[in-house]
Amino acid sequence: MTPLANLQNHQIRLAERPVGVPTRANWQFTAEAVAEPAEGGVLVKTLALSLDPAMRGWMNEGKSYIAPVGIGEVMRAGGVGVVVASQNPKFAVGDTVSAGLGVQEYLSIAAGDIARSGLVKIDLRLGSLTxxxxxxxxxxxxxxFGLMDVGQPKAGETVVVSGAAGAVGQTVGQLAKIKGCRVVGIAGGQAKCDWVVKELGFDACIDYKAGPSAVKDGLKxxxxxxxxxxxxxxxxEILDTVLTRINRKAxxxxxxxxSQYNNTTAVQGPKNYLSLLVNRARMEGIVVFDYADRYPVAVAEMAAYLKDGRMKSKEDIVQGLEHFPEAxxxxxxxxxxxxxxxxxxxx
Ligand SMILES: NC(=O)c1ccc[n+]([C@@H]2O[C@H](COP(=O)([O-])OP(=O)(O)OC[C@H]3O[C@@H](n4cnc5c(N)ncnc54)[C@H](OP(=O)(O)O)[C@@H]3O)[C@@H](O)[C@H]2O)c1
Structure with a gap:
């Protein structure tokens, strides 16, 4: 094994803020020596990173639920990795962990930053790394938490989820089925629609790319x-169309x-929001981090569904840190x- 002192940490930093769709020029590729952890610290080697739509928002200037990534900073990313050096009794070399690792090969976490980095051990008996x-x-x-806490599904209700074949969408649809709901997905393309119906057990799926009235007709x-x-x-537009089909107390x-994250003009808000009034319905935002203290409860429930086969998961894996911008x-x-x-x- 290469001694730590000889290891290089390749990183991807935000070079400039994008306008519209990000380009390779928005990123800077750097390398620096890996720092051995000091007293109480931990050095983590990144194995895999979560690529999230929210990353586009973090590249923008301005106030949000979390501070933007600064120019010149390593791009923020959650990830999973392995402890390769530790001066902390709670983490041993070889432990598999999850943390805010950033788009880089190694993260050296000082004792005082461990809580902020979200460093926790993960149990590979409950699920694979990805x-x-x-x-x-x-x-x-x-x-x-979006479905259970905000949505509060009851058996027999109809749940519609967009981005149905994506990370959040696949969980929502399967969980809603487990809770006894009728589930209709909305996704782009026949292959994704077929997968959520045939593999995940959704009742139906609407291919929103099939034509201008596909969502409206599909919901009917x-x-x-x-x-x-x-x-x-x-x-x-998909939100606007669904608003025309909601029930009382939806x-x-x-x-x-x-659909709005790369806009160079103002975000398109829902034109049909008065449907909330007519139907005494509510619309509520969710930020997952608010539920961090309850993750263990949800993980235990979902791990049980993975084990008994009621929940499936699909990951799309791109190889290589250097491919981050295009991925x-x-x-x-x-x-x-x-x-x-x-x-x-x-x-
Ligand atoms: N609030 C929170 O705490 C929180 C946490 C995590 C994620 N999120 C949000 O949840 C959503 C899904 O995230 P994810 O990680 O699960 O991503 P994902 O669904 O795995 O991937 C994004 C998908 O969005 C769809 N999409 C892209 N452009 C679109 C457009 N113009 N119109 C309709 N669909 C479009 C694409 O699927 P198709 O091929 O089907 O178009 C794409 O595969 C994102 O909006 C993300 O920001 C929020």
Missing amino acids: QWLNVLGMPGMTGY AHAPNGVDIYFDNVGG RIIICGAI LLKLFSGENFGKLVLQVAKG
């Missing part, structure tokens, strides 16, 4: 009793609006099929 970035990780937690056909819960991952979970764009073109993961090193 499942810990998917169903058992941040997207899975988003789907779980597949949600004939109206929509009780809409889990919105995409915003824009719950709309605003999880994300990926990230797959989320916005819809090229990712399942949770998008960047594999940085072998375990």
Whole structure:
């Protein structure tokens, strides 16, 4: 094994803020020596990183639920890795961990930064490394708490979820089925629609790319009793169309609006919001980090579903840190099929 002092940490930093779709010029590729951890510190080698639509928002200037990534800083990313050096009695060399590792090969975490980095051990008996970035990780937690806490599904209700074949969407749809709901997905393309119906057991799926009235017609056909819960991952026109089909006391979970993230003009808000008034419905946003103290409960439940086969998970794995800039764009073109993961090193 190479001594730590001789290791280079390759990193990807934000060089400039993008306008519209990010380009390779927005990134800077750097390398520096790996720092041995001091008293109480831990050195983690990155194995895989979670590529998330939210990364596009973190590249922007301005106030959000979390500070933007600064120019020149290593790009923020959640990930899973292995402890390669430790001066901390709670973490041993060889432990598999999850943390905010950043888009880089190593993260040396000082004793005082351990809590802030989110460093926790993960148990590979509950799920694979990439499942810990998917169903058992941040997207899975988003789907779980968004649906269960904000949506409050009841058996027999109709749940519609957009981005249905993506990371959050696949969890939401399967969980809603487990809770006894009728589930209609919305996804781009026949292959994704076939997968959520045939493999994940959704009742139906609407290919929103099939034509201008595909969502409207699809909802009439597949949600004939109206929509009780809409889990919105995409915003824009799809949200507007679903609003025309909601039931009295419907719950709309605003999880994300990926159709708007690369806009160079103002975000398109819902034109049909008065449907909330007519139907005494509510629309509520969710930020997954608010539920961090309850993750262990959700992880235990989801791990049990993975084990008994009621929950499946699909990850789309891109190899190599250097491919981060292009890999990230797959989320916005819809090229990712399942949770998008960047594999940085072998375990
Ligand atoms: N609030 C929170 O705490 C939280 C946490 C995690 C994620 N999120 C949000 O949840 C959403 C899903 O995230 P994810 O990680 O699960 O990503 P994902 O669904 O795995 O990947 C993104 C997908 O969005 C779809 N998409 C892209 N552009 C679109 C457009 N213009 N119109 C409709 N669909 C489009 C594509 O699927 P198709 O091929 O089907 O178009 C793409 O595969 C995002 O909006 C994200 O920001 C929120």
